[in-house]
Amino acid sequence: MRYIEPHAHMVSRTTDDYLAMVTAGCQAVCEPAFWAGFDRSSVDGFYDYFCQLTEHEPRRAAKFGLPHFAWLCINPKEAEDLKLAQEVIDLIPQFLDRPNVLGIGEIGLNKNSRNELSVFEKHVDLAARHEKLILIHTPHLEDKLKGTKLIVDSLKSDGRINPGRVIIDHVEEHTVELVLEAGFWAGMTLYPESKCTGARAVDMIELYGKERLWMNSACDWGVSVPLAVPRAALEMRQRNHAAGEVDEMIYQNPIRFLSQSGKFKLVG
Amino acid sequence: MTRQKVTDLYFMEARAKLVDLAAFLDRVDRAEGQDDFRIKAFRRALLELQKPESQRAKGVLKALSDPTIKPIDRATTKAAAGAWPDAV
Numbered sequence: 333m334r335y336i337e338p339h340a341h342m343v344s345r346t347t348d349d350y351l352a353m354v355t356a357g358c359q360a361v362c363e364p365a366f367w368a369g370f371d372r373s374s375v376d377g378f379y380d381y382f383c384q385l386t387e388h389e390p391r392r393a394a395k396f397g398l399p400h401f402a403w404l405c406i407n408p409k410e411a412e413d414l415k416l417a418q419e420v421i422d423l424i425p426q427f428l429d430r431p432n433v434l435g436i437g438e439i440g441l442n443k444n445s446r447n448e449l450s451v452f453e454k455h456v457d458l459a460a461r462h463e464k465l466i467l468i469h470t471p472h473l474e475d476k477l478k479g480t481k482l483i484v485d486s487l488k489s490d491g492r493i494n495p496g497r498v499i500i501d502h503v504e505e506h507t508v509e510l511v512l513e514a515g516f517w518a519g520m521t522l523y524p525e526s527k528c529t530g531a532r533a534v535d536m537i538e539l540y541g542k543e544r545l546w547m548n549s550a551c552d553w554g555v556s557v558p559l560a561v562p563r564a565a566l567e568m569r570q571r572n573h574a575a576g577e578v579d580e581m582i583y584q585n586p587i588r589f590l591s592q593s594g595k596f597k598l599v600g
Numbered sequence: 601m602t603r604q605k606v607t608d609l610y611f612m613e614a615r616a617k618l619v620d621l622a623a624f625l626d627r628v629d630r631a632e633g634q635d636d637f638r639i640k641a642f643r644r645a646l647l648e649l650q651k652p653e654s655q656r657a658k659g660v661l662k663a664l665s666d667p668t669i670k671p672i673d674r675a676t677t678k679a680a681a682g683a684w685p686d687a688v
Binding site: 367409411443444447448449471472474476477504506531570571572 | 669679
């Protein structure tokens, strides 16, 4: 089995996780910028974090022969501090040319506030001006449906945005159609307690097809499973999906989207 | 997949979750106090399971969701509760 992990917060994971992922067939890992679990106190904290994502973590992954890619942003959980958010957005361009940076993400909404929407739209503008891919986080639990609608409406109102260059992540049964019908890519995040189980992800593959769909573990410092993608692949095999179909879902689809960045390259 | 294969693959797991769900509601009912907005939403969402069409997961998720469309003025918390408080 070979697969791409298109969304993982490896700065929060151990070297044992890297070893397990590579052993399971991981060919590349992509790391969106994330909330640290606490609010960073200044833009300097983000400077250090972006250095970690673009310098240190790729070196750490390389020890396991794993290409590491990154996305940059300030997370919507920190969007109520508009001054800090603007400082971070102003900081991002100096990192965009670094060799492992794929685009802007994971931007989006958390509690669906006006400030979050404003900061989201500033990130989208940044991505549009620099012609970068966009990776979007949709809110948790009761806030997901409303947040996904707000995000889709906002993107559709910006004529510069090509939906085929945007992935809207963490879809579930009540949001997946909304995202796919608008022409965006959709990500299914495999979590043990929230978001989506492997079985439900395979349900959605069977209902909506594999086009513009990927699966990720979004493993971070919370309850999450770094091997969730290969486990979901096993679930596909148990449900009579051919090996080629599994490969298309967990390897070829992520490559199809990520290659649009021009920087996404696999070893050998 | 045939219905038999789906049943063979998932019945025991679903059975365990069903018993856990029943035990959870029993535990809530035994406890002192009133249902908060989450339990009220939970009980409403359970009704989705009895609906005949095969959109139950979507129905449960929508029953637990904020149905409004306008952004709120300001986020006062970072966390989600699992159910929409204003539904009560």
